[in-house]
Amino acid sequence: MAAQLCVALDGSDRNWIVTTARNLGPHVNWLKVGLEAFTAHGPDLVREVSTHVPSVFLDLKLHDIPTTVARAAANCVRLGANLLNVHAGGGRAMMEAAAASVRAADPSGSTKIIAVTILTSLDTTALTELGSDHQSESLVLRWAELAQQCGLDGVVASAREAERIRRVCGPDFLIVTPGIRPSWAAGNDQRRIVTPEDAVSAGSNILVVGRPITTADDPQAAAAKILAEMKS
Numbered sequence: 001m002a003a004q005l006c007v008a009l010d011g012s013d014r015n016w017i018v019t020t021a022r023n024l025g026p027h028v029n030w031l032k033v034g035l036e037a038f039t040a041h042g043p044d045l046v047r048e049v050s051t052h053v054p055s056v057f058l059d060l061k062l063h064d065i066p067t068t069v070a071r072a073a074a075n076c077v078r079l080g081a082n083l084l085n086v087h088a089g090g091g092r093a094m095m096e097a098a099a100a101s102v103r104a105a106d107p108s109g110s111t112k113i114i115a116v117t118i119l120t121s122l123d124t125t126a127l128t129e130l131g132s133d134h135q136s137e138s139l140v141l142r143w144a145e146l147a148q149q150c151g152l153d154g155v156v157a158s159a160r161e162a163e164r165i166r167r168v169c170g171p172d173f174l175i176v177t178p179g180i181r182p183s184w185a186a187g188n189d190q191r192r193i194v195t196p197e198d199a200v201s202a203g204s205n206i207l208v209v210g211r212p213i214t215t216a217d218d219p220q221a222a223a224a225k226i227l228a229e230m231k232s
């Protein structure tokens with residue numbers, strides 16, 4: 001599939017979120033509701049955002065015992081999420097239960113469930129402190145393969161990891177990539193950033209972009225520019 005654009009609606013101001021969803025939703029493939037917006041406004045906001053855009057990514061990064069995650073994942077499907085995620089760190093039983101629960105809640109298979117591997121905010125020092133003697137890159141690959149074995153549809157991964165994941169997990173595995181910065185946008189607090197063109201070349205399927213679009217003077221024009229760069 002051609003790479004798609006997902007705009008992150010990161011904020012707590014309901015008015016801003018809904019206005020942005022209304023203005024941008026018809027021009028992009030996806031809008032993402034994350035922890036900040038969800039903890040402020042809950043399921044109703046997800047339902048409302050879903051009326052303005054083809055697909056909603058509910059980015060709650062579920063991580064708990066298998067039964068709890070499975071039930072929460074089914075609730076995400078029922079409230080209109082087309083894509084949701086869990087932490088691979090929850091392990092095989094949790095991921096298998098979550099995938100089975102999503103398939104049961106949406107037998108059509110159109111709702112996708114993906115894994116977050118190693119958070120990009122964790123460097124080797126942080127992993128060592130947590131007791132892991134692995135480099136984050138090798139853990140990312142290992143956890144991506146495990147997610148695939150558990151029946152998940154893909155992973156969240158930086159564009160730098162995307163090429164290796166694509167090689168190991170094959171052409172149908174969904175790779176969703178944040179940390180995108182067009183050459184004309186500020187880096188903000190993102191460290192390992194790549195341009196939209198490079199993310200598409202690396203094999204990412206869905207590019208998640210927040211501030212370069214939402215804080216632009218003309219968010220619609222910024223989204224159009226990024227979509228054009230993704231095609232080029």
Ligand code: C5P
Pocket residue numbers: 008010034119120121156178179180188190208209210211212
């Ligand atoms: O504004 P910006 O483009 O940096 O937003 C990126 C979005 O992707 C945010 O919603 C952020 O939480 C999310 N994200 C990320 N890095 C990850 C996982 C998710 O930036 N490793």
